[in-house]
Amino acid sequence: MKINTTARIIYNKQVSNEYWNMKIYLPQIAKQASPGQFLTIQTSKTGSPLLRRPMSIHKLTSTSIEILYKVRGRGTNLLMQVKKGEELQVLGPLGHGFDTDIPFTTAILTGGGYGIAPLKALHDLLKKKKKNIITIVGARTAKLIYKEGFTGVRVSTEDGTAGIKGLLTKALEKACCSNLKGPAAIFACGPDKMLQAVAGVAAKYGLPCQVSLEKMMGCGIGVCLSCACRLEKGGLARVCVDGPVFDAKEIKWNN
């Protein structure tokens, strides 16, 4: 059940060059949430900015949810200023998360930019499920890499300042070619272009692949139709309720 609630901030701190990390006391939502789902947060009490901001669930305990966010515009700028003990309006858990009940023993988590945010919660769940984990973290340059808490990390940077030089898919291909323990599955989150490339690699190696999409969202609950996404089988899905996680094969890329 989706819950619309007022929630207290446990902490809110900068954790890297680019990212902030906010822990929110959310017992009712946390109880039901699963990795890949998201929240929408009201960033302002004054009505400006107007719309809620969608944020993935980054870490999950039985009573709290953490988000990892990049300060981009007005909403995240206000979020950044929220202090411990203050309250925010939060809606969640929203959408469908990652499906971890498919058969696989090795998970290749692939995160570009703040796309790593939802992968941490997934990582922690898969650890519990005793899966092997490879985490591929990509960024433009070394100082933007954030991999706190991940295991099996392989870094890739576009400028070669850390790890494998090139796009993240190069590191992904390397991982796919390597000696993987048992059947593998890819779980990816990042910009559309990256996800499309990841889907291509997955197809090439015949690996199941789940991608978490990001679209502008007006409502987050399936009614405004601002987050439409074209499907291979025809028709449109709403990323906020039918996703944000989809099987990469379902998505009709390039439209």
Added chain:
Amino acid sequence: MKINTTARIIYNKQVSNEYWNMKIYLPQIAKQASPGQFLTIQTSKTGSPLLRRPMSIHKLTSTSIEILYKVRGRGTNLLMQVKKGEELQVLGPLGHGFDTDIPFTTAILTGGGYGIAPLKALHDLLKKKKKNIITIVGARTAKLIYKEGFTGVRVSTEDGTAGIKGLLTKALEKACCSNLKGPAAIFACGPDKMLQAVAGVAAKYGLPCQVSLEKMMGCGIGVCLSCACRLEKGGLARVCVDGPVFDAKEIKWNN
């Protein structure tokens, strides 16, 4: 010269049932300001509420200005939440203040509601000028009376829970009838209705009377014409630049 500046808050605290007191570090504005002038303050960085809020100068030092305010709506609600060390956009000093160069030895300060706000700065100046001061503070009921720092105080409450029972003009008339030392002058601030009544008393006793008016203000600097006020001699004045302090006789009441 009017100054548009970013100013640091020295403190901001509740000082009575109804009032908050904010001290702002404003060396450039304070240097030029005089009692009866006002500031306009941006209460929100998000653009909501949109317009600046006018606030009288309550106390004046060489480097700081204090305001005394009542929390009424969205703007003052945000103002209330501002913390020591934070910054606000402030414009001032605006308008024409009280004229204390007229001949008088006793000043009767008459403040209704938060109308006492500008009278404190005036009080302090008159003290320095060695004037005799009578302060008439009126409110609906005892617990709303705020008279911090005033001298020669005579309280009036509508319900009689403190001081003279009745409208503030009753207390004013009593003062006018009493044995005043030397020529007296009235300085008043409060709601229009009260000021009109005060002007009537002043006329009756032939005392000079200056009133500080309050109108909705769009700009505070004389260009939007939202604060027009009809004059006895004909024509219109702008309260924000031609006032807010006027000689009571100049004002055409009831229109």
Added chain:
Amino acid sequence: MEQLKVKIGKLILENPVLTASGTFGTGEEFEDFLDLDKLGAVVVKGITLKPRDGNPLPRIAETPSGMLNAIGLQNPGVDIFIKEKCPVFLKYKVPFIVNISGYEEKEYGLLAKKLETVAGVAGIEVNVSCPNVNYRHGMIFAKDPLAVSRITRLVRKNTKKTVIIKLSPEVSDIKVIARAAEEAGADALSLINTISGLAVDVETRRPKIASIIGGLSGPAVKPIGLRCVWQVYNTVKIPIIGMGGICTYEDALEYLIAGAAAVAVGTGNFLDPQSTVKIVDGLKKYFILNKIKNVAQLTGSLRLFNN
């Protein structure tokens, strides 16, 4: 609460709080947040004769105190809608009103006819302010009083259900359009629909909405909605459903006082999915506190300064 009941056409609504089309799905999406039967009526997402995929993305953009949308009437078409969505309406006591859009005038008649026999559909809201392609001057119907009149008659002819005509504020004189709808037999008027607007991404120099122009909604347009309601209230006799920027019960009161018989919440549903029921509760308290006997006592009760 008896005092909150209002009559719109043939419908008696429990209270004057409706949902605005396109912002509430078919209602079921809100089941986690509220009991639909607590609302006055549910007005569902706009339906067209044929299925439509809608416009390319991005379809929405944020603006100061508002948002632009150009969803483009994505919908499964009336037939699938009747088959898959309408049966669900029967589970509730709250009336469901279906919002219809046509690309040609005759489509409105066909849509009304198809919905006429569908149980669970209590009324029809006719959106004459959709971007249409087949119209003579490329203008939307809502700008032409004759087109509004013809469409209203056509729908009226094809249905006995309550007919609400939804008008656009984007006209030189809304009173003329409102009168046209009233004279042609509308039971009530909904106003306002969104106002066309543009937002530009200065980084990319692209419009923030792929189809360039979108419809502005949200608190930013509230003064315009209120003005339209006031003007039309002083022009027609049929009830007005006021909307545009309603988020709180005070906003709803503003509309009632300006002349609305009922109100609808649109963008407000995105900001707080429970805003409709909170508004109902707020009105209840206000009615009790101020001893208001019925909504009519508020409708158009604006006190002018010269009185």
Added chain:
Amino acid sequence: MEQLKVKIGKLILENPVLTASGTFGTGEEFEDFLDLDKLGAVVVKGITLKPRDGNPLPRIAETPSGMLNAIGLQNPGVDIFIKEKCPVFLKYKVPFIVNISGYEEKEYGLLAKKLETVAGVAGIEVNVSCPNVNYRHGMIFAKDPLAVSRITRLVRKNTKKTVIIKLSPEVSDIKVIARAAEEAGADALSLINTISGLAVDVETRRPKIASIIGGLSGPAVKPIGLRCVWQVYNTVKIPIIGMGGICTYEDALEYLIAGAAAVAVGTGNFLDPQSTVKIVDGLKKYFILNKIKNVAQLTGSLRLFNN
């Protein structure tokens, strides 16, 4: 900076940042805050033939991201204006543009004639969107293309100065009105004027503005202003002065990209009296950083999605 220069009619402006009429007095009120000569032009408060006291108070109200005003053209009348205010204009290098309003069409001609010989008046902005009393249908001139055409011709006949026609967005099709003004000889168009709106004080049930309806301005209307500019840019050849909600240089850029040759700041002056010069500085930096050669390179440079 050479790159920022723009030509509006006969005027060469140092930069494309103007002040919107009614929000900047005659400029002298801003002397403490900025050097007027840093602006593109100063458009002064609206003037009428006879002196006017304006409307009863309250004349303004705040709305979400906007404000309503019904000042009612309080002004000393054109004769006193010419005698007392215009001489001051000669102290500056910046061009002063006088905004005129008439209650009957012929007044526009008289106003233009009186201003024609006044040194220091560089141009005339014709406000055809004022609330007028003597007009045939009680509609404002700006809603009738024929009236706009007649007024433009009349002003044109009486002056050799630059003539700017200021249009209202509150019409069914702004393109028709814009074309009428262009064909009748306007040098440029200003858009948008305010949009009529209402706000209600729910405590007292009174309108927040004594004369009930006021004009909406500020960030709330920015999407509407941008849309009008885009529509008109694609319709006429004469330059457009874009306005409505401009507070920052990014807002100004949005307008330029949507088709404006220059912009004007209105309500923004109330929020920050230095916003005009801050916008000029912002544009300067943007032009250097992005190697923009002239304003024309930006005007109408909106990149459509299907390109």
